[in-house]
Amino acid sequence: MHKNRSSSKGKEALTPSSSPRTPTPSNIICWWCVPKFGPPAVELFSEGEEVTLRCRDWRKGRGHGWFIKSNRTEGRIFSVESDQRMSRVSWYDNGSLVISNISVGDTGEYWCVVFDNDYQCESTERTVLVYMEPFGIYSTFFKVRCSVLSVLLLILVYTGFNTAWYTLALKQGMGHIHAEKTFKLEHKRQKQQTEIMGRKT
Structure with missing residues (x-):
């Protein structure tokens, strides 16, 4: 990996890949189109894996090159030479x-x-490699934990709803019983008063 610096414009001119074709000075023109067009694709990985990145716009009869800006390059862009x-x-x-x-x-x-x-540059594609921590938000552990917590939350909500409904029903039932007792007592009192009035007459 290497790069050339252009002193006239104060920019970095990236050395193109030699692929099956022989690099010429005109290749450098192509690499000025490296700007980030459109949203990047995101690829998750874990340490020790093998990751394959694909140039989706590539087709036969067209050349292509790869550039890297990773933690290893300390923020600098390097071309990948075949x-x-x-x-x-x-x-x-x-x-x-x-x-x-x-x-x-x-x-x-x-x-x-x-x-x-x-x-001449036809297109550029950008892929962002993201490290998947063992217990990070993208990990299987995190997804399983979220699923379990979601189920527990549903159980708690369901249990709480049932408890509230039972309490309300119980209160309504007790109120109904109290009203029935009050009605019976009032009816009994009125009956007793009627009997007393009958005796007096």
């Missing part, structure tokens, strides 16, 4: 980039640039 003997990164002519035994240091942004036979 003729380099990189131990963990492999670049294939079908538009894919394979990273073996991936680690936290590989977290970052990966660009695929597609260009035509005149080395």
Whole structure:
């Protein structure tokens, strides 16, 4: 991996991939289109896995190149050269980039640039690699824990609702019983008064 600096414009000119084609000075023009077009794709990974990034816009008859801006590059953008003997990164002519035994240091942004036979940029794609912590929000443990908590919450809500309904029903039932007793007592009192009045007459 290497890069060239352009002193005339104060920008970084990235050295293009040599792929099956021989790099020429006109290739450098293509790499000025590396800006981030559109929302990036997000790829989650765990340490030790093998991750394959694909250049979806690539097709036969078109060239392509890959650029990396990861924790390992300390915020700088590097081009991936196909003729380099990189131990963990492999670049294939079908538009894919394979990273073996991936680690936290590989977290970052990966660009695929597609260009035509005149080395004019046709499209760029950006993929963001995100490290999936064992107990982080993307982990299986976190998802299972959230599912369990959701079930427990539903149980608590259901239990609370049933308890409130039972309490209300009980209160209503007790009120009905009290009203019935009051009615009977009042009826008995009126009956007794009627009997007393009858005796007096």
